[in-house]
Amino acid sequence: MTHVVSVSGGKDSTALYLRAMERGLPFRAVFADTGNEHEWTYDFVRELPRLTGGPQIEWVKADFSEKLARKREYVARVWPEEGVPLSQVERAVNLLHPTGNPFLDLCLWKTRFPSSKTRFCTDELKLVPMFQTVQRPILEAGNTLISWQGVRHEESLARRDLARLQRINPVPFSLPAALRRTGEAWTAYAYRPLVEWLEVEVFAFHRKHSVPWNPLYDHGMGRVGCMPCIMCKKDEMRSIAERFPEHIDKIEEWETIVSDVSKRGNSTFFNVTDDPFIANGWAGDDYDWSLSRTGIRARVEWSKTSRGGLQYDGLCLMQADFNTSCNQWGACE
Numbered sequence: 001m002t003h004v005v006s007v008s009g010g011k012d013s014t015a016l017y018l019r020a021m022e023r024g025l026p027f028r029a030v031f032a033d034t035g036n037e038h039e040w041t042y043d044f045v046r047e048l049p050r051l052t053g054g055p056q057i058e059w060v061k062a063d064f065s066e067k068l069a070r071k072r073e074y075v076a077r078v079w080p081e082e083g084v085p086l087s088q089v090e091r092a093v094n095l096l097h098p099t100g101n102p103f104l105d106l107c108l109w110k111t112r113f114p115s116s117k118t119r120f121c122t123d124e125l126k127l128v129p130m131f132q133t134v135q136r137p138i139l140e141a142g143n144t145l146i147s148w149q150g151v152r153h154e155e156s157l158a159r160r161d162l163a164r165l166q167r168i169n170p171v172p173f174s175l176p177a178a179l180r181r182t183g184e185a186w187t188a189y190a191y192r193p194l195v196e197w198l199e200v201e202v203f204a205f206h207r208k209h210s211v212p213w214n215p216l217y218d219h220g221m222g223r224v225g226c227m228p229c230i231m232c233k234k235d236e237m238r239s240i241a242e243r244f245p246e247h248i249d250k251i252e253e254w255e256t257i258v259s260d261v262s263k264r265g266n267s268t269f270f271n272v273t274d275d276p277f278i279a280n281g282w283a284g285d286d287y288d289w290s291l292s293r294t295g296i297r298a299r300v301e302w303s304k305t306s307r308g309g310l311q312y313d314g315l316c317l318m319q320a321d322f323n324t325s326c327n328q329w330g331a332c333e
Helices: 011-023 039-052 065-078 086-095 102-110 120-140 177-183 199-208 215-219 234-243 245-260 296-303 314-322
Strands: 002-007 027-032 057-060 145-148 165-167 188-191
Touching (some): 002 011, 002 120, 011 039, 039 215, 057 120, 086 245, 102 245, 245 296
Parallel strands (some): 002 027, 002 145, 027 057
Antiparallel strands (some): 165 188
C-alpha cells in the first residue's frame, strides 16, 4: 500500500502534508507545476520539507511536445483547405512549439484558454502528470494506491457530500477510454482526512505545528493556485492587479500568443461570454471584440467597479489593502 499526498502550496494541502506526518506512515508527496503559479508558491513548496522535517516533494510537469507537433501538422494541412489565410497559418505553425511553460503550452495546443465550463486545465496540468509520473507505476506494480486529497465540505456545494474514504478509478478522464477501463481493475482510494474541517481549523493546525502558511494569504488572496485562476473572483482579480501587476502582464502576453494560433484570431483568458456587457445584453452588432476590450486589461478595470460594472466602487478600492488574512483569520493576533 502506497500513500501519495497531493501538495499545491495552499493551506489545505499543507495541513494534509502535516496530517500525514502526524500519522507516522511513510508517504510520497507530489506537486504538479502548472507554470501559472505565483513565485511565492514555488518557494513555499520548496521550503516545506525543511520547515517540517517531512519527506521531499516530488515535482511533476505536463509535457505537450507531441500534442503540439500533431497540432502543427494539422494546422499546416487542414487550415488552408478551410480557407484560412496563408499568413495566419504560417504564424500559427511558427508559434505551435513547446515553450517549456505547461499552462501556455496547453493553451497553444487547445488554441484557447480553459473556462468554467471546459476546465481542462486541472485534468491536463495536475491530474494527468501526477498519474503518469507517480501513481501509474505504483498501480502497474500491483500495489494499492491511497491518494490523499486536501478538500473540505465547507469549500463548496460540489464538495459537501464527498466521503472521507472512497474507492476510485485513478485514471483521469482526459486519458484514453481503454486506459480508464484498465483503471477499473486497479485498487485505488481517495482519502480526504480534512473533509469535515473548517477553515479556522486548518489555520489552527498550521499554528499547532509552528508552520507558516503561504504568504499569499496575507496579501489578499482567498485561495492559492494559478495566478490568476480562470475561476478568479472579482475582488481577487482586483487584488492581483494591485499587488502583483507582473502577473497581469504575463496573461496579457499569453492572450496575444494564443490569439495568434486561434482560427478566430482572438482568445481571452476569461471567457468572453462572462463579460458583464455581453451577459447583460449590452453588446450590439458593432461590439468591439478586440483584446483591448475583452482581454485581461478590460477585466481588471471591471474588477474595480461595483455590481453591474457601470461605475467604480470607491469603497472597495479604499478597502482593498485591508482585505487580507490578518483581518479574515486573525493572522496577526
